[in-house]
Amino acid sequence: MTDNPSNNTEWPLWEVFYQPKDGKPFEHAGSLHATDAEMALQNARDTYARRNEGIAIWVVPSDQIVASSPEDRGPFFDPANDKPYRHPQFYSVPRAVKKRK
Amino acid sequence: MDTQQQLDDFQRRIDNGEKIEPKDWMPERYKKQLIRIMSQHAHSEIVGMLPEGNWITRVPSLKRKLVLLAKVQDEAGHGLYLYSGTETLGVKRQKLIEDYLYGNAKYSSIFNYPTLTYADICVIGWLVDGAAIVNQTMLAKSSYGPYARANLRICKEESFHKKQGYEMLAKMAEGTSEQKRMAQDAVNRWWWPTLMMFGPHDTDSPNSAELIKWGVKTKTNDELRQHYVDRMVMEAEAIGIELPDPDLTYNEETGHWDFGDIPWDEFWSVVKGDGPMNRERMNARREAYEGGEWVREAAAAYARKKRLKEEKAS
Numbered sequence: 001m002t003d004n005p006s007n008n009t010e011w012p013l014w015e016v017f018y019q020p021k022d023g024k025p026f027e028h029a030g031s032l033h034a035t036d037a038e039m040a041l042q043n044a045r046d047t048y049a050r051r052n053e054g055i056a057i058w059v060v061p062s063d064q065i066v067a068s069s070p071e072d073r074g075p076f077f078d079p080a081n082d083k084p085y086r087h088p089q090f091y092s093v094p095r096a097v098k099k100r101k
Numbered sequence: 102m103d104t105q106q107q108l109d110d111f112q113r114r115i116d117n118g119e120k121i122e123p124k125d126w127m128p129e130r131y132k133k134q135l136i137r138i139m140s141q142h143a144h145s146e147i148v149g150m151l152p153e154g155n156w157i158t159r160v161p162s163l164k165r166k167l168v169l170l171a172k173v174q175d176e177a178g179h180g181l182y183l184y185s186g187t188e189t190l191g192v193k194r195q196k197l198i199e200d201y202l203y204g205n206a207k208y209s210s211i212f213n214y215p216t217l218t219y220a221d222i223c224v225i226g227w228l229v230d231g232a233a234i235v236n237q238t239m240l241a242k243s244s245y246g247p248y249a250r251a252n253l254r255i256c257k258e259e260s261f262h263k264k265q266g267y268e269m270l271a272k273m274a275e276g277t278s279e280q281k282r283m284a285q286d287a288v289n290r291w292w293w294p295t296l297m298m299f300g301p302h303d304t305d306s307p308n309s310a311e312l313i314k315w316g317v318k319t320k321t322n323d324e325l326r327q328h329y330v331d332r333m334v335m336e337a338e339a340i341g342i343e344l345p346d347p348d349l350t351y352n353e354e355t356g357h358w359d360f361g362d363i364p365w366d367e368f369w370s371v372v373k374g375d376g377p378m379n380r381e382r383m384n385a386r387r388e389a390y391e392g393g394e395w396v397r398e399a400a401a402a403y404a405r406k407k408r409l410k411e412e413k414a415s
Contacts, residue, residue: 070126
């Protein structure tokens with residue numbers, strides 16, 4: 001076997017997301033290799049949640065993730081840059097109601 | 102080829118403290134260095150299970166057995182976080198592992214020393230993991246996002262590793278005279294190798310300047326080593342353990358502990374493969390990898406069969 005160590009036995013790659021607490025959004029933990037979804041979930045638990053880091057886990061085949069490209073960051077997010085009126089700070093409020101708790 | 106403009110922009114991002122993410126532009130050399138140090142770090146975590154695994158069947162109590170099992174499992178986890186991080190740079194995990202098992206990728210030399218007595222397990226937790234924490238706390242601020250995040254996760258678990266070892270050693274150090282002797286003997290054997298974990302002196306470390314310039318590391322080998330020594334002198338004293346260095350003296354001027362010459366000949370001979378356990382560690386890792394091949398194949402075949410069955414049924 002040593003003669004030919006490069007038999008490709010690598011399992012598919014999965015991305016792991018977990019929900020840290022009830023009501024919180026899921027966050028990315030890392031990735032792992034597994035043959036199928038069931039094994040991916042179990043490996044995700046053993047790799048990324050040995051100390052109750054999550055109460056729920058998502059696993060997604062890594063090749064199914066579509067990501068924006070950093071080079072296009074400027075133009076891609078440009079539509080948001082010139083719309084300050086989407087923020088509450090854009091509007092003025094009478095002084096009397098400003099400090100309302 | 103990387104253009105000067107690209108390199109300058111990249112350096113500006115680093116100097117601004119921005120994190121570099123997998124899809125960002127990065128110099129070829131930055132990527133190469135990261136793959137080298139991240140995979141080396143991953144291999145070290147995995148091989149690091151062997152010296153401690155050696156004692157799992159012989160721990161003195163059920164409680165300590167549970168702790169040691171959990172700790173060794175964590176080391177596997179650390180290796181996996183780091184392999185996962187390294188893969189974001191576009192390399193296959195299998196290639197990384199095979200570069201290590203059949204090529205010339207390195208791992209930390211500390212794991213080429215044997216664990217002769219149970220006191221070694223205490224000392225690995227205290228000194229080896231203590232040194233690892235110093236290093237990894239710095240790496241948690243690394244400029245490469247996935248590497249920083251993996252180290253952050255590791256650090257959270259590593260403090261349990263260190264504390265359980267320190268607590269055990271403290272217990273042993275106040276035990277019978279035989280236990281005390283065992284504890285001191287283990288410290289005597291591990292102290293110098295742990296100082297070597299930080300790598301050669303800055304003047305002999307060709308990669309350091311570049312890694313610091315790119316924010317992969319934020320402190321030099323000697324800075325980290327000094328930090329470790331200062332901390333360990335205090336912790337050794339607190340449990341009545343002596344560090345085997347007659348030259349250890351507090352330097353009023355610098356506010357640090359000066360220490361004796363590190364046996365670098367030993368360091369280089371272990372790095373080159375002639376440490377007490379190099380061959381045995383490599384054999385154990387190769388055996389595990391090759392012996393596990395049929396399991397990996399069988400699991401993949403099983404998943405394929407299951408998928409076909411499901412497709413047929415639908």
